[in-house]
Amino acid sequence: AQSVSQHNHHVILSEAASLELGCNYSYGGTVNLFWYVQYPGQHLQLLLKYFSGDPLVKGIKGFEAEFIKSKFSFNLRKPSVQWSDTAEYFCAVNDGNYGQNFVFGPGTRLSVLP
């Protein structure tokens, strides 16, 4: 069965600091990878996705992620965070061969201090 781990439970940064959130998955087949963001009290929104091609994918709000197949990783990055980036971030994996069974990581809470 697939599983997704996220390295950090809670990350605290000051504004303008750089961000990297780790994500690893445990499936050796073809996968589709996603990062979702959940702002306080809101639903999950898609930040970016990777299906194939260029392993460096760019998403909304200045976020990007890099897929490293050999490391089973899909880390999320942002060069300079803002207070408005305070949210919960979820990495998710979907086995593209068997349809839409998304498996989510446990989430990383990001707190950005003004």
Added chain:
Amino acid sequence: DTAVSQTPKYLVTQMGNDKSIKCEQNLGHDTMYWYKQDSKKFLKIMFSYNNKELIINETVPNRFSPKSPDKAHLNLHINSLELGDSAVYFCASSPEHFGQGAYSPLHFGNGTRLTVT
């Protein structure tokens, strides 16, 4: 226009009661899901339906019964509510379960916060 809408947004009830949460999507998607998010923010799939047919049924107590009257609706009925059922329940949809739609992300509703006292 809300793409995936859930009602109610908040639901407070006592143990032992039966309650329902409704979900509707106007995206024309074929597949709908229910996810449970616990107090630690952990998201776990409960069910998925593709064109009214049950596809995924994770280990969920049979007190939880999904019902899909048509592909735009997936309701969740919960019998004999327990304290441990307290969570936020998210409905989601995607274009297809297999094939080309398998590359599509999920579209989430705003969630229903269920509190069982």
